[in-house]
Amino acid sequence: MQIPGNFIPKRKRPVPDGGWRLTLADMMTLILCFFVVMLSVSKVDPNRYEAMSGVLAEAMKGKAAPSNRPDQQPMSQEEKKSKNLFELELELAKLIGRESRAVNLKLRPDAVAINLKGGVFFPLGSADLTPEAVDILNKLARPLTDAHYKLTVEGHSDNLPIKSSQFPSNWELSSARASSVARFFIAQGFPKNDIQVMGLADTRPLAPNTDKAGNSIPDNQSMNRRVVILVRPAS
Secondary structure (H helix, E strand, C coil), X not given: CCCXXXXXXXXXXXXXXXHHHHHHHHHHHHHHHHHHHHHHHHXXXXXXXXXXXXXXXXXXXXXXXXXXXXHHCCCCHHHHHHHHHHHHHHHHXXXXXXXXXXXXXXXCCCCEEEEEEHHHHCCCCCCCCCHXXXXXXXXXXXXXXXXXXXXXXXXXXXXXXXXXXXXXXXXXXXXXXXHHHHHHHHHCCXXXXXXXXXXXXXXXXXCCCECCCCCECHHHHHHHCEEEEEEEECC
C-alpha cells in the first residue's frame, strides 16, 4: 500500500506503567479520610481528636486544619470548681481508701462530703478524738490545707438522750465533736477564718433511729452518730 507524501504517522504515547495504582491509592486515601472524619465526629474525645488529626494530616500529606477543640474552650467558674472537687475526691480516696470503715466520701454538686463515723472517731458520749481518728485526720489535713478551701464541720447524733455535766443534750455533744475536728485542722495550719462549725444533734439522720413500733434500730443509730466535713472551693 502506497503512503501519501503528506501523511505523517502519529507516534503513540507510551502508557505509564502503574498508573492505575496511583488512582487506586487516591481513592483509598479519600475513603480512609471519610471514615476517619465520621469516627472522629461521632464522639468527641480530646485524645482521640489528636490521633485523628494526625491520621488526616498524614493521609492528606499536609497540615491538619485548625479547629475549635472542646477542651480548648474556656471553662466557667462552676466547671472549674467541679473539676477541682472531683480531683480532690480522688486524692482523698487514694489516701484513705474508698472502703474505709471509718470514712465515707461523697461528691456533691458544690462540695466533697467527708463522713466521719462517730463510733470510730469518738468514744461513746465523748468529744475526744480516738487515736485512729487522729491518724485519719492527719492524712486528710495536707490536701485540705495545701489548697484554698472552705470547711463546714457538722456534728450529728442519734436520738438517744444524753445528760451530763459536760453535755446537757445532744446539741452540746454534736457541737463539741464538730469543734474537736475543726480545732484539729486549725492546729495543722488550716485558716480558722475558712472553717465553721455546726451542731445539728439528731435533726438530720441518715436512717430512721426507730422502727414503726418505736423500737430502737442500733445499726441506724450508729450510722447517724457522725461528723461531716463539707469541703468547698473558696470564692
